[in-house]
Amino acid sequence: MGRRAAVTVGRSHTVKRYGSPAAAAAEALWYTRLPWAAPRLLDVDGAALVIETRPTARALPGWQPAAALRELLQAVHAEGVHHRDVHVGNIVQADDGSPLLIDWETALKRPSPLSYDLDGPEASGIPVPAIHEGLTPQWWGSPQKSSIRMRWRNGCSSTSPAG
Template identity: 65%
Template sequence: MSRRATVRVGLTRTTKRHRSAAAAAAEAAWYERVPWAAPRLLAVDGPLLLLETCTPQVRCGPGWRPAAELYELLLRLHAEGIHHRDVHVRNLVRGHDGQPLLIDWETAIHQPADLSYDLHGPDASGVPVPEIHAGHTPQWWGSPQRMSIRSQWGCDVPAQTP
């Protein structure tokens, strides 16, 4: 699979360069729509997104596993009919207030559903798997993928801290 975007993480600003301005604009719209669930979007310039840098979960160490807080965040997104559709530890960052935020909103979708794709997966939710994940195991909290929340943190929905 070819790379859809390149990311450079700086001390205070992170840049994400998409292959097209349209892809960048589509992702930027999610950062603007759910500013409480994502790092702050600073600017969009053609195919380039400029975001405020937050600490990636994988750099926070094993002591930062905000399962209950992430669960609440995903419930709040679901209440608004929003599904990120790529929830895993590499797409999780720690906000400046210590709360979890999601990055990489390329696969997000608005679709009312009885269950959250991000918490329960595509089969239970009825929300479609993103095209970019076709032929691969989808990412959601309990996905069998190596980087899923369940695989990495040893907890499942509802959020249970190990």
């Protein structure tokens, strides 16, 4: 992650070290608020956030759970939450094969009729995270090379019934 945090991925747990305990606690909040949408939070120790290690969609190119991911993002949106950094590197596989989200650093709770993660920042009216300023926004249909649309080129879109 470079500037904001350092990530160490181990066999059983992943450690994300921030520059401050407040930053680690801010991200940990989402793991506790939406435990059904993320891998298990194991610990928050000062500036370190520790979660269960899960394989990413980037590491599993044949695993493309588009319909299940869309349902997960709809459920997150139903809670008024926008992850705001959805791409194949931040989607992980649960034991049952369902998708979960990691890297909640940019998450935001704000009501909106549309989801940032499914519909994008312009359609949803939800702002691009400050740490993404000048970069391509990370959401399902983003033209960014790690987006769901670009990586899972099986005709899926955020709104297509086929997923």
